[in-house]
Amino acid sequence: MENQTKQQLNRQNSGIDTKLPIKIVQFGGGNFMRGFTDYVIDKMNKEAGFNAGIVNLQATPNGSIQKMEDQDNLYTLFNRGIKKGEIIDQQQIISAIQKSVNPYANYDEFLALAKEEELEFIFSNTTETGIAYDETETSYEGPHKNFPAKVAVLLHERYKHFNGATDKGLRIIPCELIEDNAFALRNIILKYAQLWNLEEGFVQWINQSNYFHNTLVDRIVPGYPKDDVGSYEEQLDYEDQNMVVSETFLLFVIQDAGNLNERIPFHKINEQILVVDDIQPYRLRKVRILNGGHTLMLAPAILSGKELVKEAIDDQFIGKFLSDAIFNEVNPTLGLDEAELKDFAEEVFDRFRNPFIKHHLASIALYFVSKFKVRVIPSLLTYVETNGKLPLNLTFSLASLIRFYQGSFGEKALPLNDEEGIIAKFKEIWANEDYEKVAELALSETSFWDTDLAKVEGLKTAIAKALYEIDHNDTEIAYNNFVQFNS
Secondary structure (H helix, E strand, O other), rough: OOOOOOOOHHHHHHOOOOOOOEEEEOOOOOHHHHHHHHHHHHHHHHOOOOOOEEEEEOOOOOOOOOHHHHOOEEEEEEEEEEEEEEEEEEEEEOEEEEEEEEOOHHHHHHHHHEEEEEEEEEEOOOOOOOOOOOOOOOOOOOOOOHHHHHHHHHHHHHHHHHOOOHOOOOOEEEOOOOOOOHHHHHHHHHHHHHHOOOOHHHHHHHHHOOEEEEEEEEOOOOOOOOOOHHHOOOOOOOOOOOEEEEEOEEEEEEEOOOHHHHHHOOOOOOOEEEOOOOOOHHHHHHHHHOOOOOOOOHHHHHOOOOOOOHHHHHHHHHHHHHHHHHHHHHHHHHHOOOOHHHHHHHHHHHHOOOOOOOOOOOHEEOHHHHHHHHHHHHHHHHHHHOOOOOHHHHHHHHHHHHOOOOOOEEEEOOEEEEHHHHHHHHHHHHHOHHHHHHHHHHHEEEEEEEEOOHHOOOOHHHHHHHHHHHHOOOOOHHHHHHHHHHO
């Protein structure tokens, strides 16, 4: 529509006028929620007949819902990335949010949500600091700044309005990135009930008639494309001040309680949403495959001259090195379904290849040792315990890390970005010219690994061999010589 004035996106000019019953109250309507939770709800509405409307609550006093209200709470979501090797570049209007409410300016409107007959869910993303207890919130009277305090009031108002009806409890599904997020939120709500001297019947209702679902969420949502807004505006025949850009990958793992799938049709849409009894294996999967994949390929990739994650995984050597490490050495140590692990790993590689995101390897090098300790060393040790031999790719990755901390490679300075004590200790270790000695000192430094890796049978010799090869050959040749030596 060049040289024409575009109309602002709203329900009238978009033809989206369906009104949905309020089933969800959402605390926080930022980029992540609009590109993740609201997308999921919208998809269930359109593909699974969920018929659920969302009320979006302004999370902080300084926030603003006005732009959402100006567009009748509609916005465009761009999903961009790679899925199963194919570039995905899609756009859609998300229409699940029915209204946005500022609880600081319109507190009575916020309280009235407790009386919504069909209300069943609370979703939230108030950042990791949001689920916290504020002892200064001593009064039941609001508005409250504290997120759990607001939830406590909303639940108590609902308890009173419906006279403690057991079927009017809610399902609370927080998306904040802390472990056991729902249980942490519940415990703080109960602390407020005690602080405000609320009735014992309310406490029992919270514990018996409401469900708190711990979650693990994973999706990169850059949000409004302020650096490249023109190219996005050209794709639309309307004006949208609330557009959101997201990667295509989505992982939503939810701890089951009270037959959640019977209440919300996650399983009816084609997204990686898992309702499970135990969330911890999936947290472990993310740490070992996604985070661990970044970490274990980092040093070999940088020593090979790569600068970006996409550049590294597209490289014939580094790409195969990472794939072999994940599929042959990491996945078998996790004790999860093989097909699920394979699918997850392939999606991770697609994310690494995303042409729309520039992820610098140097940024992953921040606190490299502690990341390697948490993300990679457990896979290495479990593999040795299970198979009675070394995982050669993980071992070569560890050797590459040790070589990385020498600080330079050829004439190139390496991006060391760690605690001063760790860098200084490696400098002391590399004062030795004997690779066996370097390997022994680095592996036995328990302040790095919380264990003495020099005690792992054959590891010291293998690391010394890898260090020699890395210093005397191209990285790919060094790896091939290392593997041949240990085969």
